[in-house]
Amino acid sequence: MTEFVRNQWYVAAYGTEIGRELFARTILGEPIVFHRTEAGEVVALADRCVHRRYPLSESRLEGDRIICGYHGFTYDTSGRCVSVPGQKRVPRTARVPAYRVVEQDSFVWVWIGEEDRAEATPVPRAPWLDDDGYTVVRGMEPLAARYDLLVDNLLDLSHETYLHGGYIGTPEVADTPITTEVDEAERVVYVSRHMDDAECPPFYARSTGIEGRITRWQDIEYRPPCLYQLHSRIAPVGVLPREDGTDPDAFHVEVVYAITPETENSTHDFWSVARDFALGDEEVSAFLRENNRTVVLQDVVALDLLEKVVEQEADGYQELSVNIDTGGLAARRMLRSMAEQGRADAERAPAAAGRVRS
Ligand SMILES: [Fe+2]
Known part of the structure; x- marks a missing residue:
């Protein structure tokens, strides 16, 4: 097969598919969880809790935070973990990757690849x-x-x-x-x-x-x-x-x-x-x-x-x-x-x- 082309924008969903429910979709082999914030922005995070890999898409959305359905690790829209159970200190490495997202022409586009290359690559238009x-x-x-x-x-x-x-x-x-x-x-x-x-x-x-x-x-x-x-x-x-x-x-x-x-x-x-x-x-x-x-x-x-x-x-x-x-x-x-x-x-x-x- 032709191998995947990374460092590109891909259509992940129609804008109408993403709302206040957690929404899972795998893009180029990467499981991603999507949702819309209370302000209406689309957020895309890696769909795997940093702790024991539980799919965040099977978890709970509270405000703009995802609370892992397994042990309650809590993530903000940037993917940073802001709360873990049983201790005050949240480990510095507790975060899941966040994906860059653009909503345009009825599509939700997601950048797959190196974050710093996204800016220079225009999102295709329809x-x-x-x-x-x-x-x-x-x-x-x-x-x-x-x-x-x-x-x-x-x-x-x-x-x-x-x-x-x-x-x-x-x-x-x-x-x-x-x-x-x-x-x-x-x-x-x-x-x-x-x-x-x-x-x-x-x-x-x-x-x-x-x-x-x-x-x-x-x-x-x-x-x-x-x-x-x-x-x-x-x-x-x-x-x-x-x-x-x-x-x-x-x-x-x-x-x-x-x-x-x-x-x-x-x-x-x-x-x-x-x-x-x-x-x-x-x-x-x-x-x-x-x-x-x-x-x-x-x-x-x-x-x-x-x-x-x-x-x-x-x-x-x-x-x-x-x-x-x-x-x-x-x-x-x-x-x-x-x-x-x-x-x-x-x-x-x-x-x-x-x-x-x-
Ligand atoms: Fe056809």
């Missing part, structure tokens, strides 16, 4: 997920497969024709060649497929009300490791953006995935669908939510199956790649070089590793 000009449906499906299988899946949408026929797949998706561009400096992989005259799949026919054939543009923008966006444009055949760059006669759907490894063999598959039409229309929202979730679950079934195949295969198995795979292969190369970079950084500065917020 502005349509928190924009009055869009209506959003969303979900998260757990995947029992390594994250790179999901990267492969999303970078090559020709699978829509076969795996998602009757939902979002039509013959034109697989038949239309793609163009791939790689921006090494900004670390973005772009994959585009513009279909000028295509069948309108039910996903778009029912949500837009378009009857007949469409121009359908798929412009993928993948920012490894976590953020994947599919800019989808649908319009009646022949309708193009205007010369001034505006595009009022087309329907725009921003499909956003956050790909967050849970463990080496499991992944949090966050999906959101933002549209700039039928704003606030609950019937359209219900249809798109149900339809997209079905599509995501079709992928989950396929990728869970692939994970089992990959786990059982002999070392050195060589798969065959063709033109449709150029985006996926570029993404893999980028992930590999980012992982290597992270390892080299960690070796250069071992003292910085594992530092916590104070």
Whole structure:
């Protein structure tokens, strides 16, 4: 598998998932407990009491403090232990690591890696997920497969024709060649497929009300490791953006995935669908939510199956790649070089590793 890319921001949850209940989620193999303070700030701490390892997520939140459910060790929002049972003095080393957190674009992002590198790394943006000009449906499906299988899946949408026929797949998706561009400096992989005259799949026919054939543009923008966006444009055949760059006669759907490894063999598959039409229309929202979730679950079934195949295969198995795979292969190369970079950084500065917020 592609190893984990550390020293990056990852989507840990939707903001709506984190409240005044302790919430556990494992990110890149690190068990983390989340909660919201009384003032509404998201706090993320290592989910393991410093004393006897009891999960803090199975403990009690009192005010802004977590009281361990095993022996009552009490932690503040910085992870510092402020009280231990049976003695006045709290050992100086009694603290759990705190994670840096940013809430943005409906997501809770968490920094995984060396604390002092977070500041210099901007949190990726997906502005349509928190924009009055869009209506959003969303979900998260757990995947029992390594994250790179999901990267492969999303970078090559020709699978829509076969795996998602009757939902979002039509013959034109697989038949239309793609163009791939790689921006090494900004670390973005772009994959585009513009279909000028295509069948309108039910996903778009029912949500837009378009009857007949469409121009359908798929412009993928993948920012490894976590953020994947599919800019989808649908319009009646022949309708193009205007010369001034505006595009009022087309329907725009921003499909956003956050790909967050849970463990080496499991992944949090966050999906959101933002549209700039039928704003606030609950019937359209219900249809798109149900339809997209079905599509995501079709992928989950396929990728869970692939994970089992990959786990059982002999070392050195060589798969065959063709033109449709150029985006996926570029993404893999980028992930590999980012992982290597992270390892080299960690070796250069071992003292910085594992530092916590104070
Ligand atoms: Fe899919």
